[in-house]
Amino acid sequence: MLAIYKRELRAYFTGVIGYVFLVIYLAVAGVLFCYSTLFSMSADVTSYYSLMLIFSAIVLPLLTMKSFSEERKMKTEQLLMTSPVSITGMVMGKFLASYTVFAAAQLFTSLYFLFLIPYARLQFATLFGNMLAMLLVGLVFIAVGVFVSSLTENQLSAAIGTIAIILGFIGVGLLSSLLPTSYWLRYVLDTFSVLSRYQSFTNGYFEVSAVFYYLSIAALFIYLTVRVFDRRRYN
Amino acid sequence: MIKIKNLVKRYGSNYALDDVSFEIGEGEIVGLLGPNGAGKSTVMNILTGYLSSTSGTVEINGVDMLESPIEAKKYIGFLPEQPPLYPEMKVMEYLNFVYDLKGTDLPREEHLSEILSVVKLSDLKHRLIKNLSKGNKQRVGIAEALIGDPRVLVFDEPTVGLDPKQILAVRSLLRTLARRHTVILSTHILGEVQAVCERVIIINKGKIIADERTEDIVRTIEDSYRLRVKICGSAREVEAALSKINGVRGVTATGERDLDAYAYIIETESGTDVRRAVFSTCVSRGFVLIGMENVGTDLETVFIRLVDRSDGARTDKKKRAKR
Numbered sequence: 114m115l116a117i118y119k120r121e122l123r124a125y126f127t128g129v130i131g132y133v134f135l136v137i138y139l140a141v142a143g144v145l146f147c148y149s150t151l152f153s154m155s156a157d158v159t160s161y162y163s164l165m166l167i168f169s170a171i172v173l174p175l176l177t178m179k180s181f182s183e184e185r186k187m188k189t190e191q192l193l194m195t196s197p198v199s200i201t202g203m204v205m206g207k208f209l210a211s212y213t214v215f216a217a218a219q220l221f222t223s224l225y226f227l228f229l230i231p232y233a234r235l236q237f238a239t240l241f242g243n244m245l246a247m248l249l250v251g252l253v254f255i256a257v258g259v260f261v262s263s264l265t266e267n268q269l270s271a272a273i274g275t276i277a278i279i280l281g282f283i284g285v286g287l288l289s290s291l292l293p294t295s296y297w298l299r300y301v302l303d304t305f306s307v308l309s310r311y312q313s314f315t316n317g318y319f320e321v322s323a324v325f326y327y328l329s330i331a332a333l334f335i336y337l338t339v340r341v342f343d344r345r346r347y348n
Numbered sequence: 349m350i351k352i353k354n355l356v357k358r359y360g361s362n363y364a365l366d367d368v369s370f371e372i373g374e375g376e377i378v379g380l381l382g383p384n385g386a387g388k389s390t391v392m393n394i395l396t397g398y399l400s401s402t403s404g405t406v407e408i409n410g411v412d413m414l415e416s417p418i419e420a421k422k423y424i425g426f427l428p429e430q431p432p433l434y435p436e437m438k439v440m441e442y443l444n445f446v447y448d449l450k451g452t453d454l455p456r457e458e459h460l461s462e463i464l465s466v467v468k469l470s471d472l473k474h475r476l477i478k479n480l481s482k483g484n485k486q487r488v489g490i491a492e493a494l495i496g497d498p499r500v501l502v503f504d505e506p507t508v509g510l511d512p513k514q515i516l517a518v519r520s521l522l523r524t525l526a527r528r529h530t531v532i533l534s535t536h537i538l539g540e541v542q543a544v545c546e547r548v549i550i551i552n553k554g555k556i557i558a559d560e561r562t563e564d565i566v567r568t569i570e571d572s573y574r575l576r577v578k579i580c581g582s583a584r585e586v587e588a589a590l591s592k593i594n595g596v597r598g599v600t601a602t603g604e605r606d607l608d609a610y611a612y613i614i615e616t617e618s619g620t621d622v623r624r625a626v627f628s629t630c631v632s633r634g635f636v637l638i639g640m641e642n643v644g645t646d647l648e649t650v651f652i653r654l655v656d657r658s659d660g661a662r663t664d665k666k667k668r669a670k671r
Contacts, residue, residue, distance in 0.1 A: 115448070116445060116448030116449040117449065119445075119448070120434075120437075120445045124434070124436065124437075127436050127437070128436055187432070187433075187434070187435075188428060188430045188432055189432040189433065189434060190432075191393075191398055191426075191428045191432050192426075192428075192432035192446070192449070192492065193449070194397070194398050195396040195397055195398050195421060195424065195426045195428075196421060196446075196449045196450055197418045197419070197421040197422045197450060197451060198418070198449060199418060346398070346399050346400040347399075347400050347402075348359075
């Protein structure tokens with residue numbers, strides 16, 4: 114698993130994808146930061162992070178679209194599958210490599226708020242809550258991306274598929290908020306809503322159940338990816 | 349070393365492999381031969397744990413591939429049909445990755461440089477894989493299979509797409525490797541099996557139709573004996589005269605012409621030598637004999653006959669079943 118993790122991480126930066134992702138992510142984060150805090154003279158972190166959440170949904174597939182689709186296309190997955198490595202180890206190696214790049218970018222953009230310290234009273238609980246929430250939601254987005262990339266050898270399809278599923282996750286949250294509170298469908302939609310659990314973090318509360326929720330949704334998609342490989346051996 | 353028992357691979361109602369069993373002992377070098385689509389790659393993919401079989405078992409060095417795949421895969425070095433290379437990596441970087449991937453515990457520097465010298469890539473170790481020629485890419489693929497010094501080497505069509513000089517180089521490399529490893533290679537090139545393998549398993553439409561030592565397989569199928577002659581004179585007369593010789597089954601003109609002589613293939617019953625009789629017939633009829641040579645049955649012919657025979661047997665069976 115460590116070998117795959119290291120190779121994957123290095124591949125991001127021997128090719129262009131790693132740099133492209135970082136440049137886009139940091140640049141857009143900078144612009145959003147300027148608009149949501151500096152220009153509006155506000156130390157409110159939540160609006161910045163909710164914009165970043167939507168933006169992440171669109172750029173994260175850049176990191177995961179290659180994961181397995183490229184291996185399949187280049188037939189290198191044959192090397193991975195016939196090496197003495199478990200399928201779970203292989204999937205985790207890929208997943209963690211993508212997550213490392215995302216987490217590094219995410220933590221780096223959080224440094225932007227340091228510039229506000231001399232000028233405003235930052236609410237650190239809210240800031241950390243938002244940071245943690247982003248890192249947790251990232252787990253889900255990347256797990257979805259890795260899963261979708263295992264389904265196709267076409268990188269573009271992988272990226273579009275991932276965006277569709279992630280926007281679906283966000284969409285059900287919005288949809289459920291339109292429904293009357295006691296309506297049964299609302300409960301169902303809330304189960305799949307990545308956003309509804311996000312809210313409490315942004316208010317500075319630490320919710321253990323939400324942490325478990327994100328971890329288990331990510332685990333579910335990793336498990337599904339493993340199943341894809343397991344099944345393919347029988348087909 | 350390798351034990352394959354009653355292997356079946358079914359895609360829907362299609363049998364890619366139909367009850368394939370064989371055993372390969374330590375240090376053997378075996379060729380898996382068959383026309384395209386016969387199931388060679390399927391056998392190799394199941395053998396290496398890339399695919400699962402519908403039923404049947406694979407044992408590598410006594411370890412069952414399905415029960416403990418990670419343990420079993422440690423004994424195998426596999427070069428798939430298309431070498432699994434990452435084009436954006438340098439040769440050395442790639443080999444280091446494979447070294448880590450396989451969890452090798454041999455001394456890294458020594459082991460990798462030994463492999464590089466075996467496959468003759470030492471000079472190219474800092475080059476990007478995508479810039480290598482096809483032959484050198486194949487060598488990197490072979491190097492990948494050798495990492496960890498696995499006891500079994502599985503090569504799927506190792507010489508496809510190489511130029512004649514590269515083919516010879518890869519074949520001699522395979523022979524060198526066979527001294528220390530059990531080697532199984534697939535090919536549809538018959539000369540390759542004759543040049544490299546001690547034993548040949550012929551597979552057609554998912555079934556094994558022959559499994560014998562390379563030199564024996566020619567002998568088992570060979571029930572006739574062929575002679576190639578070049579004779580000056582009217583083709584019709586020559587054919588008629590040659591056909592009358594005792595022991596001759598048939599004479600066919602090959603259509604090939606050498607000055608005013610034509611070439612013929614004389615087929616005889618096995619065990620009869622008609623060379624003297626051919627010579628004296630020519631002398632008595634006034635033909636001029638300018639060439640004569642034995643044509644042994646080559647693997648090509650054997651192969652085609654075996655495949656035809658197995659296809660024929662199958663259609664016979666079907667016909668019988670219909671009745």
